[in-house]
Amino acid sequence: MDQKVATHMLQSLPKPGLGLGLRNVHFDHILSTWPEVDWFEAISENFMDSGGRPRHVLDQVAERYPVALHGVSMSIGSTDPLNFNYLTKLKALADDTRAIWASDHLCWTGINGANSHDLLPLPLTEEALVHVIERVRIVQDHLERPLILENPSSYLTFKQSTLAEPEFFRHLGEETGCGFLLDVNNVFVSCFNAGESPAAYIEAFPCERVVQMHVAGHEDCGAHIIDTHDQPVRTEVWQLFQQAWTKTSGAATLLEWDGNIPDFAECHAELLKARGYMGDIPVDAARSVPQRSQAGSHSTPIDFLIPDAMDQTELVQP
Amino acid sequence: MTASGDQLKAVQHWMQNALIAPASSDPAATEQLIQQPETGNAAQRLAIYQRSYYDRLLTCMREQFPALCHALGRDLFDDFTLDYLREKPPESYTLYDLGRRFADHLAASRPDRDAQDADKENWIDFMINLAQFERQIFVMFDAPGNEGKAFADYETPDDRLELQPCFAICAYGFPVARYYHDVKAETDPSFPPAESSQYALVRNNFITRTLAITEPQHRFLKLMQSGASAPDALVQSASDYALDLGTVQANWAGLKQSWLELGFFIEKRA
Numbered sequence: 212m213d214q215k216v217a218t219h220m221l222q223s224l225p226k227p228g229l230g231l232g233l234r235n236v237h238f239d240h241i242l243s244t245w246p247e248v249d250w251f252e253a254i255s256e257n258f259m260d261s262g263g264r265p266r267h268v269l270d271q272v273a274e275r276y277p278v279a280l281h282g283v284s285m286s287i288g289s290t291d292p293l294n295f296n297y298l299t300k301l302k303a304l305a306d307d308t309r310a311i312w313a314s315d316h317l318c319w320t321g322i323n324g325a326n327s328h329d330l331l332p333l334p335l336t337e338e339a340l341v342h343v344i345e346r347v348r349i350v351q352d353h354l355e356r357p358l359i360l361e362n363p364s365s366y367l368t369f370k371q372s373t374l375a376e377p378e379f380f381r382h383l384g385e386e387t388g389c390g391f392l393l394d395v396n397n398v399f400v401s402c403f404n405a406g407e408s409p410a411a412y413i414e415a416f417p418c419e420r421v422v423q424m425h426v427a428g429h430e431d432c433g434a435h436i437i438d439t440h441d442q443p444v445r446t447e448v449w450q451l452f453q454q455a456w457t458k459t460s461g462a463a464t465l466l467e468w469d470g471n472i473p474d475f476a477e478c479h480a481e482l483l484k485a486r487g488y489m490g491d492i493p494v495d496a497a498r499s500v501p502q503r504s505q506a507g508s509h510s511t512p513i514d515f516l517i518p519d520a521m522d523q524t525e526l527v528q529p
Numbered sequence: 530m531t532a533s534g535d536q537l538k539a540v541q542h543w544m545q546n547a548l549i550a551p552a553s554s555d556p557a558a559t560e561q562l563i564q565q566p567e568t569g570n571a572a573q574r575l576a577i578y579q580r581s582y583y584d585r586l587l588t589c590m591r592e593q594f595p596a597l598c599h600a601l602g603r604d605l606f607d608d609f610t611l612d613y614l615r616e617k618p619p620e621s622y623t624l625y626d627l628g629r630r631f632a633d634h635l636a637a638s639r640p641d642r643d644a645q646d647a648d649k650e651n652w653i654d655f656m657i658n659l660a661q662f663e664r665q666i667f668v669m670f671d672a673p674g675n676e677g678k679a680f681a682d683y684e685t686p687d688d689r690l691e692l693q694p695c696f697a698i699c700a701y702g703f704p705v706a707r708y709y710h711d712v713k714a715e716t717d718p719s720f721p722p723a724e725s726s727q728y729a730l731v732r733n734n735f736i737t738r739t740l741a742i743t744e745p746q747h748r749f750l751k752l753m754q755s756g757a758s759a760p761d762a763l764v765q766s767a768s769d770y771a772l773d774l775g776t777v778q779a780n781w782a783g784l785k786q787s788w789l790e791l792g793f794f795i796e797k798r799a
Contacts (some may be wrong), residue, residue: 263695370564523737
């Protein structure tokens, strides 16, 4: 896909407003109440092979709400070959659900056929940039839509990196026409861990290509921060969101809550706090107090992706 | 690939090895590749990824095998699972695949695998059976099914009956289904004695139901899975178990009704 074509398609994407991640634990509530949420984001890998209830639910949700797909396994930065079987399934899911876009992360998840199920950091070098540019072009050709890439949370910086992350994204967008998902919480986490300014990061980021933002909670471990998605969004992140909201001219915004997931109403209420940061003057929201580190907390929560299959079983008495 | 491309590959190779086999990672390489952070050190930052790698996969495995985790206790379950993950790192883009090879791994790595069958540890057989059953349940949760489509009814001629797509039969040496559902009911079941157990599993309205069946019924359904018609499968299974065919055919009407109610059958396409 030509860079200009991708950029043109990017500019015509909608701005659906405030959305929530579609989570298994909320399925019953959503199907029974059809809550007033602007849009939903579905984890691609949870639905692309589904012949059971998850796909049945997604199809119904997609009938009533705009749906975006968000992936965790494209592994756009890996030196393994791209998985075209995966890409074909992703395209089919995007077509079937009339997804407003399909996103993934600027990361790699494994090599030599393995998948760590983590979003691993890339060395931000010229050669990594060339590598990713080539793969984004291939993916966009296959998906027949611009790819939307998210900035990941990082806990380390490679010595060989020669590009700042916003600069890496800028070149990537200019060369491929792809769009971006700016995760404001990830900006906060990565910048804290790297000893950099999150406000300067947002200022340098190519926000004109941002079609979506993420907000989420994280865990402060003192010397570093872990992106746990298991608590309310911190005030500092909301303030960063306010800066990004202006810079992106109001990109679609989504709350991720993936660990200790509260009921739907609480998630929705947390999402709606965003309204207080969309104007010039922030609402005096209650200051979120983050939980301190608990032993065993880990990055990139994924256990929410596993459905409670046991709950959907019965033993038939003879 | 260019020389610079090889550099990227080398970094990824190093980091993946550091995750899968943290004990073998070279501290000097870590210092050489990772920027010293303002607080802490490079090894501590790498350790966030290393710790998270196994932690998150263990959490997912516990959720895919809740009854086995109960049976073994969390510590022993984690030990077996860590061994599995080290031996067979995940390969698929989907976490649903994570436990696919677990039962086979348990069978292949059992300490008494070279012993005579009679000398093998009974509890290991149970754990393997339970892992197989839980995997089957997990697969059926999201397999293609017949929801939203027509099922066969009592008026459907026997020779037009076909098993629905989300259906399985299995046989074990232990009553694993009863154990599994006792765990679900939080009754803290104890290790059951060996007992030949056959089950039919069927999903209807997105609920996977398990029904204990007899050996001849297992044979009958197995024949139908292989493509035999219900009347032919009745004759064959009665013959295989030396049962009186007239009695079997007389009992079939009631059996058919109960299995239809559970959603076993759809009507064959013309």
